[in-house]
Amino acid sequence: MTPITRRAALGTLAAAAMATDAQAQAATLKMASATVNDVQHEWLRRYDAALREKLGGRVTGEIYPASQLGAIPRMVEGLLLGTIESFVTPTSFVVPVDPRMQVFDAPGLFRSPEHLQRVITDPEVRARSLALLEPRGVKGIGIFYNSPVVVLSRRPIRTLADFRGQKIRTFASPLQTRPMEHLGATAVPMALSEVMPALQSGAIDGLLAGIPVLSALRYFDVAKAVTEIHPAIVVSTFLVNKRWFDRQPAEVRRVMTEEGERIDKDLYAWTTNAIQEANSAWTAGGGELIRLAPEEQERMMRELRTLGEGILASSAPVKAEYDLLLRAAERLA
Incomplete structure (x- = not known):
């Protein structure tokens, strides 16, 4: 058996100390x-x-x-x-x-x-x-x-009038809840983990989201119609x-x-x-991709932009932040 020298023992102890220190x-x-x-x-x-x-x-x-x-x-x-x-x-x-x-x-x-x-x-x-x-x-x-905003609904939304009376899950932001209300829907802020059972039970009729999330979680098994309204882009x-x-x-x-x-x-x-x-997966799963008529899309965007600017102007710190971002968006257009 090879004897353990003092130098070898010290080296072993040092290595062990270094490993312990790194682990800590x-x-x-x-x-x-x-x-x-x-x-x-x-x-x-x-x-x-x-x-x-x-x-x-x-x-x-x-x-x-x-x-x-x-x-x-x-x-x-x-x-x-x-x-x-x-x-x-x-x-x-x-x-x-x-x-x-x-x-x-x-x-x-x-x-x-x-x-x-x-x-x-x-x-x-x-x-x-x-x-x-x-x-x-x-x-x-x-x-x-992340992705442009779309709306999934059990009852297809083919015109702006089709929003009326629908309960639509939104993100927890006034800039999602208020536009849905403006279009005649009831906005229901809700965490994503709660959405599928709520949609299956009829507690909600649809939701705002990005298409990658809808396809990845197979929402086409519950509702088929996605309308590409794109009022904003998810960041x-x-x-x-x-x-x-x-x-x-x-x-x-x-x-x-x-x-x-x-x-x-x-x-x-x-x-x-x-x-x-995700778009391809949605249609392959039996889902449908819908777009509003150009004149309705233009009208919706015009009205929602005015609504959004009003919401943002109601708070001085929020308006100041928006003005800075808007100037940057105009500079980089």
């Missing part, structure tokens, strides 16, 4: 989402892979899609309290945290997905947008294109509890920030393709 320093990053197999889930997959590659285990990512950590309001609470380190969501669902977040839902603000991408990747816009929730203890890491954001983030070493914070920005830009082409595939 490793931070767990739970990443929550209400959706699955869509752009938000893909963002998390790419971010997790990037952190593993760049940080070598100093941050351990755990992805929890499909509301595994609770309904959206509970995940927002967890993010604020720090029981969930991070959460990816449409900006609409953090409007209760700070009403200024509703500016991204303004009807007619973004003329196309390409226009939206130019605006939210603009360095000045991006920095300001990601900093909005910091006073509430939440740091923005990513903000990215999603990846948020991290600021206390957790600030405790991380400088190198970890730098990598987390830089990789979020990179993925925001790189994911646009994937998202565009995913929407096309």
Whole structure:
């Protein structure tokens, strides 16, 4: 048996100490989402892979899609309290945290997905947008294109008159609830995890969402008609509890920030393709894609933009934020 030298023993102890220290320093990053197999889930997959590659285990990512950590309001609470380190969501669902977040839902603000991408990747816009929730203890890491808004309904919506009397699930934002009311529908804010049973039972008649979510979760098994109203484009954001983030070493914070920005830009082409595939999957599943007549679409957008500007003007901080975003959107048109 080979004797253990003093040097070898010290080396073994040092290696063990280093391993223990590295293990103690490793931070767990739970990443929550209400959706699955869509752009938000893909963002998390790419971010997790990037952190593993760049940080070598100093941050351990755990992805929890499909509301595994609770309904959206509970995940927002967890993010604020720090029981969930991070959460990816449409900006609409953090409007209760700070009403200024509703500016991204303004009807007619973004003329196309390409226009939206130019605006939210603009360095000045991006920095300001990601900093909005910091006073509430939440740091923005990513903000990215999700999908245009469509409406799914059990009773097809082929004209504006078809909205009347329908109970439509919306995001938790006045810029979704008030437009539905303007069109004669009853707006029902509801977390995504509650929508399918509500639609099946008839508690609601339809919902506002993006087509990738509807196809991925097979909503065509319950309702067939999707009307591509596109009053606004869903913007999603990846948020991290600021206390957790600030405790991380400088190198970890730098990598987390830089990789979020990179993925925001790189994911646009994937998202565009995913929407096309979701449309195909919807019709392959027996669903129908409907568009309003051009004159009705134009009338709806004109009325909803006026309505939206009125809603945003009712709060001075919200209006100020909207005016800044609007100027950027005009500059980057």
